Amino acid sequence: MTSQIVVTVIGHGVRLSEELKQKITTFLSGLEDVKIDSEAVLSARAQDYFLSTSRSVASLRELVGSLDAGDVDIVVQENSKFRKEKGLVVFDMDSTLIYQEVIELIAAYAQVEEKVAEITERAMNNELDFTQSLAERVGLLKGIKTATLYDEIKQKLRVTQGVPELCRGLKKTGCKLAVLSGGFTPFANHMKEALELDFARANVLATENDPAQAGVEVLSGYTVGDVVDGECKAETLLQLAREYSVPVEATVMVGDGGNDLPAMGVAGFGIAWNAKAKVQQAAPAKLNTKSLQDAFYMFGYTDAEISELLA
Secondary structure, three states, rough: OOEEEEEEEEOOOOOHHHHHHHHHHHHHHHHOEEEEEEEEEEOOOEEEEEEEEEOOHHHHHHHHOOOOOOOEEEEEEEOHHHHOOOOEEEEEEEOOOEEEHHHHHHHHHHHHHHHHHHHHHHHHOOOOOOOHHHHHHHHHHOOOOOOOHHHHHHHOOEEEHHHHHHHHHHHOOOOOOEEEEEEEHHHHHHHHHHHOEEEEEEEEEEEEEEEOOOOOEEEEEEEEEOOHHHHHHHHHHHHHHHHOOOHHHHEEEEEHHHHHHHHHHHOEEEEEEEOHHHHHHHHEEEEEEOOOOHHHHHHHOOHHHHHHHOO
């Protein structure tokens, strides 16, 4: 049975060279049971190749993964109406919507930043169970005063390049947006408000009165309620799709860590954003450019269409 697949090449630099485009055309044409039906220019550094093939998307992804094409991302997906018609896009927060890991910013207040960063690195690489790693890291935060902590951290958050534009454009199409974070509620809710997202969910930090200072609140060193881990993200994405009456095929998960892979697995599409190597290998697609706005190319938008969306 022949299926329709689209291969999208997104350059990290200024433009795709003619030599590179020819190399990709030759490679795809040389694959058994693959026919290039047409090509479409999305921008000077992004191009679509529409294929007819009896191969599966997974099979083609594996083959394309062996192509040495330099500083580009190559995305393989079904060419269906859901490629562009997105109904729900879910984002991870730390190192996705924002450049930082919030828990490391908090850890700096207790001089345990290096210890927390080391555990975070192992968790994002899928070397540690996320729930266990979260408990270890939060335990290191015990005793930090909360009086001005949250406001100070919010002031330090830097939104990832292209995120405001991507969110604004998607909302204009009627797409619902959510943040599901393994971080903490004050900051996930802050990003929800700043980016006008529809939903936010994150972990709740427990607090207590400082036994040494009456009336002073400090972090207890643990979280309360369900942990927002990989399974929780996957379940919540499906739950939101049902609540918003969005077909699962029209959903997307964008993240950088191993705890984002379960949600990518149940979503219609998944994007590993400047992720760890192990996550990039396991994710449906990877994007390693400087701007998350480039996700529009994955969805089949041309520069002209993107400009119109953002006007």
